[in-house]
Amino acid sequence: xxxxxxxxxxxxxxxxxxxxxxxxxxxxxxxxxxxxxxxxxxxxxxxxxxxxxxxxxxxxxxxxxxxxxxxxxxxxxxxxxxxxxxxxxxxxxxxxxxxxxxxxxxxxxxxxxxxxxxxxxxxxxxxxxxxxxxxxxxxxxxxxxxxxxxxxxxxxxxxxx
Amino acid sequence: xxxxxxxxxxxxxxxxxxxxxxxxxxxxxxxxxxxxxxxxxxxxxxxxxxxxxxxxxxxxxxxxxxxxxxxxxxxxxxxxxxxxxxxxxxxxxxxxxxxxxxxxxxxxxxxxxxxxxxxxxxxxxxxxxxxxxxxxxxxxxxxxxxxxxxxxxxxxxxxxxxxxxxxxxxxxxxxxxxxxxxxxxxxxxxxxxxxxxxxxxxxxxxxxxxxxxxxxxxxxxxxxxxxxxxxxxxxxxxxxxxxxxxxxxxxxxxxxxxxxxxxxxxxxxxxxxxxxxxxxxxxxxxxxxxxxxxxxxxxxxxxxxxxxxxxxxxxxxxxxxxxxxxxxxxxxxxxxxxxxxxxxxxx
Numbered sequence: 001x002x003x004x005x006x007x008x009x010x011x012x013x014x015x016x017x018x019x020x021x022x023x024x025x026x027x028x029x030x031x032x033x034x035x036x037x038x039x040x041x042x043x044x045x046x047x048x049x050x051x052x053x054x055x056x057x058x059x060x061x062x063x064x065x066x067x068x069x070x071x072x073x074x075x076x077x078x079x080x081x082x083x084x085x086x087x088x089x090x091x092x093x094x095x096x097x098x099x100x101x102x103x104x105x106x107x108x109x110x111x112x113x114x115x116x117x118x119x120x121x122x123x124x125x126x127x128x129x130x131x132x133x134x135x136x137x138x139x140x141x142x143x144x145x146x147x148x149x150x151x152x153x154x155x156x157x158x159x160x161x
Numbered sequence: 162x163x164x165x166x167x168x169x170x171x172x173x174x175x176x177x178x179x180x181x182x183x184x185x186x187x188x189x190x191x192x193x194x195x196x197x198x199x200x201x202x203x204x205x206x207x208x209x210x211x212x213x214x215x216x217x218x219x220x221x222x223x224x225x226x227x228x229x230x231x232x233x234x235x236x237x238x239x240x241x242x243x244x245x246x247x248x249x250x251x252x253x254x255x256x257x258x259x260x261x262x263x264x265x266x267x268x269x270x271x272x273x274x275x276x277x278x279x280x281x282x283x284x285x286x287x288x289x290x291x292x293x294x295x296x297x298x299x300x301x302x303x304x305x306x307x308x309x310x311x312x313x314x315x316x317x318x319x320x321x322x323x324x325x326x327x328x329x330x331x332x333x334x335x336x337x338x339x340x341x342x343x344x345x346x347x348x349x350x351x352x353x354x355x356x357x358x359x360x361x362x363x364x365x366x367x368x369x370x371x372x373x374x375x376x377x378x379x380x381x382x383x384x385x386x387x388x389x390x391x392x393x394x395x396x397x398x399x400x401x402x403x404x405x406x407x408x409x410x411x412x413x414x415x416x417x418x419x420x421x422x423x424x425x426x427x428x429x430x431x432x433x434x435x436x437x438x439x440x441x442x443x444x445x446x447x448x449x450x451x452x453x454x455x456x457x458x459x460x461x462x463x464x465x466x467x468x469x470x471x472x473x474x475x476x477x478x479x480x481x482x483x484x485x486x487x488x489x490x491x492x493x494x495x496x497x498x499x500x501x502x503x504x505x506x507x508x
Binding site for chain 1: 255258288289290293294296297298300301303304307308310311319322323326327330333350
């Protein structure tokens with residue numbers, strides 16, 4: 001049951017990701033990105049990481065992709081046009097992809113993964129909250145500052161004067 | 162007595178008697194899905210009629226009067242009319258996206274009811290992340306509006322879609338932050354948990370603990386439901402109908418139904434988070450079934466939303482954005498700080 005769900009979700013994610021990079025209409029690519037992110041949220045949900053699944057949908061579908069679509073719609077040159085998703089350098093690109101793939105295969109096969117017998121179904125929200133506020137409070141605050149810097153940077157760039 | 166929660170349990174027990182558990186799960190899922198769908202359809206029919214009557218009486222006219230008693234059957238007649246209409250599609254429309262937009266819109270509105278507590282024990286699935294799930298799933302509404310606006314290949318539809326995206330993204334921030342206050346007080350994200358935390362008389366309701374949070378939530382929710390004074394995505398007078406201008410027949414009906422369902426959704430969340438959900442006003446009034454309390458409170462909230470619509474003029478786009486980012490957002494942060502202090506001081 002769990003394995004079948006995983007394979008279905010994995011197929012959805014991979015196929016939609018493939019569409020994202022091959023479709024010629026950038027609006028369709030963005031919509032496929034939503035399907036892809038939703039599939040990833042499904043993977044989290046099937047692993048009982050309910051909080052992570054909801055946040056994945058909220059942030060990636062609700063904010064990131066909407067902003068991408070919004071940018072596409074505002075940009076007149078992009079919307080409604082067919083765009084080439086390929087460039088003229090397939091050979092170097094292919095070489096890099098193959099070497100990267102080999103690197104992944106080697107590193108994955110050498111890693112000893114810990115196998116968990118059963119997934120705990122206890123709520124994760126409280127644990128995540130406590131961890132963020134105690135043992136991981138420094139990275140958490142650093143991330144906030146990085147985001148703030150990005151925000152101010154965007155405002156400075158967008159300012160007219 | 163008259164509590165509906167027991168009925169669902171009884172059906173479950175009866176099914177368990179002669180069927181294997183897998184089938185019971187599937188059958189109960191189908192039954193609850195159909196029950197929620199039927200409830201929402203009836204509710205939308207009623208709300209459309211109600212809005213027409215309220216708007217009419219606020220403008221000193223009668224509204225629909227001919228079909229049935231005071232026009233109660235008017236929406237059914239309109240529905241039959243919409244079913245018979247030709248399903249038009251603009252020549253240069255993006256066919257697939259055009260087709261899926263209304264379905265996703267209605268689906269997102271429908272999916273939110275997975276975690277709405279209608280009464281004691283009447284909740285489809287009491288998810289741990291309840292309220293967060295609702296915020297997450299309703300983001301698909303924006304996606305559907307953008308899809309509809311873009312696929313119609315019409316300037317007004319595109320403008321409407323973009324306006325709605327900008328508006329909903331902006332108001333989602335204060336909305337989510339306003340919800341945080343209630344979550345902090347209840348110490349849980351589960352909808353049932355939040356309702357239980359407000360038990361024991363109306364002075365325990367969170368609207369009296371954090372009135373500021375309720376104010377921010379209600380204003381932002383009005384904007385999320387695309388209701389006047391925040392209805393610039395539709396703006397009949399300037400955009401002729403916004404994102405759904407090209408839609409006709411059943412596809413239009415789906416957008417229309419989703420709009421009314423969304424209005425009830427934001428009301429139901431407001432009732433759950435700030436007005437004690439299905440809890441009675443005083444505990445001695447507990448003999449009235451919990452679902453009556455929930456529906457009563459939610460319908461009052463829906464009435465207030467309709468009242469807004471027929472009272473206030475629409476606000477301008479730039480005012481809309483300024484209001485969200487420069488007024489509501491600081492208020493929402495202030496609410497979180499106040500609630501935090503309150504929890505520490507009064508504990």
